[in-house]
Amino acid sequence: MSTEVRILEPGKIEVPAGRIRFLVLPGQDIFARRAGRFRILSGSHALGDYLGFLALLADAQQKALDQFPALTLPGPDEQALCREHGMPLLSSKSWPRNPAWHSGLRMVLQQMAEAALPAAASETVAGLMHASQTVLEEMADRILAGELADISPGELPFVAAALQVYWVRMAGSLGEDAFGRLQESGLCPVCGSYPSVGIVSAGTNQGLRYLSCSLCSSQWHMVRIKCSNCESTEGINFYTAEGSKENVKVECCSKCNVYLKLLYLEKDPQMDPIADDLATLALDMIMDKEGKSRKGPNLFFHPGV
Numbered sequence: 001m002s003t004e005v006r007i008l009e010p011g012k013i014e015v016p017a018g019r020i021r022f023l024v025l026p027g028q029d030i031f032a033r034r035a036g037r038f039r040i041l042s043g044s045h046a047l048g049d050y051l052g053f054l055a056l057l058a059d060a061q062q063k064a065l066d067q068f069p070a071l072t073l074p075g076p077d078e079q080a081l082c083r084e085h086g087m088p089l090l091s092s093k094s095w096p097r098n099p100a101w102h103s104g105l106r107m108v109l110q111q112m113a114e115a116a117l118p119a120a121a122s123e124t125v126a127g128l129m130h131a132s133q134t135v136l137e138e139m140a141d142r143i144l145a146g147e148l149a150d151i152s153p154g155e156l157p158f159v160a161a162a163l164q165v166y167w168v169r170m171a172g173s174l175g176e177d178a179f180g181r182l183q184e185s186g187l188c189p190v191c192g193s194y195p196s197v198g199i200v201s202a203g204t205n206q207g208l209r210y211l212s213c214s215l216c217s218s219q220w221h222m223v224r225i226k227c228s229n230c231e232s233t234e235g236i237n238f239y240t241a242e243g244s245k246e247n248v249k250v251e252c253c254s255k256c257n258v259y260l261k262l263l264y265l266e267k268d269p270q271m272d273p274i275a276d277d278l279a280t281l282a283l284d285m286i287m288d289k290e291g292k293s294r295k296g297p298n299l300f301f302h303p304g305v
């Protein structure tokens with residue numbers, strides 16, 4: 001690991017906040033693009049088998065998203081109330097989930113049942129097909145509360161995948177104007193989840209930092225060199241892995257000891273917040289050894305594995 005000299009000051013390198021696009025909702029082809037990224041990464045990676053499995057799962061998510069049933073969504077009054085109080089409109093903790101997400105899960109499972117999976121994964125798929133609604137809701141509650149260790153490692157990716165499809169469908173069905181800023185700027189303005197990673201944009205938003213939601217894949221702007229957890233602008237350090245292309249860096253706060261990975265799209269525009277996070281687990285292991293922790297989960301990484 002190498003430490004970087006800080007050359008930018010917080011907030012001073014960017015255009016004024018009023019002219020920055022605050023929220024970017026997930027595109028409706030997001031899972032197809034993610035599947036492609038998982039495939040590229042799986043080719044020469046130590047976790048290639050798992051990344052290849054997640055490529056199939058992302059394909060199944062895309063099919064489920066494409067066929068997802070119509071949903072009732074919060075109307076203008078509720079939207080205005082949440083904006084006024086700085087609350088997430090589609091809160092992962094308190095939004096009453098529509099049982100339609102079970103249909104989404106079944107669509108994902110049906111796709112995966114047709115794939116050539118290892119025997120254990122096929123058994124898990126068959127078991128989840130027959131899981132009761134109560135069991136599924138309990139699993140969803142735990143996953144959305146961040147208690148991933150309480151879910152079996154085999155079941156986690158399938159149920160998490162279905163929850164992502166449901167939230168992406170809801171987020172993508174409402175325009176950006178439906179959502180306001182939250183009091184806690186490190187949480188997703190759409191669903192209130194922690195970000196999986198941050199992204200430093202290329203192209204029209206060159207150099208701007210967006211945080212990427214671990215659940216609904218929405219991205220929201222946050223100035224650079226500011227801790228996404230405690231919002232400190234002091235004591236922020238950057239690390240890269242020795243010999244890396246420097247396309248992924250770790251931003252670590254010495255005040256709260258929380259770190260966040262940053263994907264630099266100008267170095268590699270194909271990077272994906274979920275896929276490239278998993279492909280750089282080695283960085284997490286290094287930070288863990290240093291006594292640092294991350295707030296945002298990757299729902300496809302079971303903490304007990």
Ligand SMILES: [Zn+2]
Pocket residue numbers: 188189190191192193213214215216217218
């Ligand atoms: Zn979200």
Ligand SMILES: [Zn+2]
Pocket residue numbers: 227228229230231232253254255256257258
């Ligand atoms: Zn901090």
